[in-house]
Amino acid sequence: MMTLVIAGKELRSLFLSPLAWVILAVVQLILAYLFLSQIDFFLQIQPRLAGLEEAPGITEIIVAPLFGNAAVVLLLVVPMLTMRLVSDERRNRTLSLMFSAPLSMTEIILGKFLGLMAFLLLMLVLIAAMPLALLAGGSPDLGVLASSFLGLLLLVGSFAAIGLYMSTLTSQPAIAAVSTFGVLLLLWILDWAGSGRGGEASTVFGYLSILRHYEPLLKGVFNSTDFVYYLLLMVTFLVLSVRRLDAERLLGR
């Protein structure tokens, strides 16, 4: 219950700052451009596709690249949204408002996380609206679209949890943003290590890589391993954030 109160306040605060609006606009603009150029590409190759057996459909050619690119754009954008969640409150000394209210740390962290997720969900709906518009003129594969949407949601959820944790570590939003970006990028490129040779190390790194679990979902393959991977990632960083806030109360600073 209290979680929702904090989530609501967080969402409202986001929309009170110009940052949220600017981010929504910029992300939509860039992805719309990508989407349109992808449609253009599809229209160019359509005559050749018509002659092929088992030709890739409109979903493979337009939706998968769109969601793939959206993941990269959001990797850049989410740290900017998460950076202020806790660090700004710490800098303005407003954390004590919640610490002296009858709330648990878990409720505070979950509230902040859900508030941000509500905003990100809105952003994803706006992104998904573009391929849905194809329904007017074609028949995209709605199953693949749904699994891509779920994949992107899980992905940004993990981004948000990591960003939230980074934000609990510092009182400087910029530091939180940079370190979140660093961690996300590292998780993204983790599977590059030893990718040529195979072997055990590459399997481990491959499993840890945040991207490896996203790609199957873009193809419409829903594997519970991927789902659990993202869930574990979120829970881990949310628990770490709760622990960090608790430590703040125990250690003072």
Add this chain to the structure above:
Amino acid sequence: MLPTLRDRRARAGAPVPGMSEGALVKVEQLSRDYGSLRAVDKISFEMARGEVLGFLGPNGAGKSTTMQMISGNLAPSAGRILIHGLDILDRPRAAKAHLGYLPEQPPLYRELTVDEYLAFCARLNCIPRNRCRDAVETAKARCGLEAVGRRLIGNLSKGFQQRVGIAQAIIHTPAVIILDEPTVGLDPIQIREIRALIHDLSREHSVILSTHILPEVQAICDRVIIINQGELVLNDTIAGLQRRMEGNNLRVAFRQPPGEAELARLPGVVEVESLEPGRFRIHCGGGGDSTDAIVSASVANGWQLCELMPERLSLEQVFIQITQTEAHADPGEAAA
């Protein structure tokens, strides 16, 4: 204003220090370390319902640390805090429901309006949605914020921001309100208004107030606690403090002054200090006895006593005496 203050004290009755029944806040052997630095050292005190408790101490004495611990913002290194009989570490949620806290820097979201902010605070403190509006209106009325409800907190003056901070602390009508230096950085008129507000609050709530402005304590508190270097050095009622302030010094002046030695021989006189020709400060051991002795000696010896005045210490002097004796004692301890 003054008569009402006296009325209130008379009504509340002078609370006895050490009284344990019905203690609203009970602090036992509270300590807090920052690394190797001990910021608060085994502080114990109790506070009764309806009391206004003044926390005094020089900067860095541990006032804010103590208040942060009582409000649940900081975990104590050792000791216990009971609020309404509830341990703030074991049952934080239940204990915090009885607490309102205004930190040194009011925790305000500058991007929200006063109404939005107070509504959020009300919800945070578990006030149901349908009673939220009433709670906000009541808090605003009590803190004189009716006119600024729709303005952004960031655009308000410091005095109004402080009031919003107090409104936030009282929105759920807690039994205990903790105010950390509520009048710091305000102009004299705002200070008066905030004091009147605190006085008003003390009708229904118990208030713990930290400050280093001494007249403030005299004006609004029932009881005073002085902390120095993390230790509790005084816990007394205002009446007790007044007695301390009376002191046992006399200022006397004679037209035909005797020698200092002659005065020092009088019964009850401990020390004589010559201020200017014919004027002395006499430190007495036994209070009124030496006044009599001085008067009769003056008559008998023809010193022509023309001035006799008991000297009152100001609260400031008491404060400095108490904190400095501690400070003198400390270097020895540190060396040992």
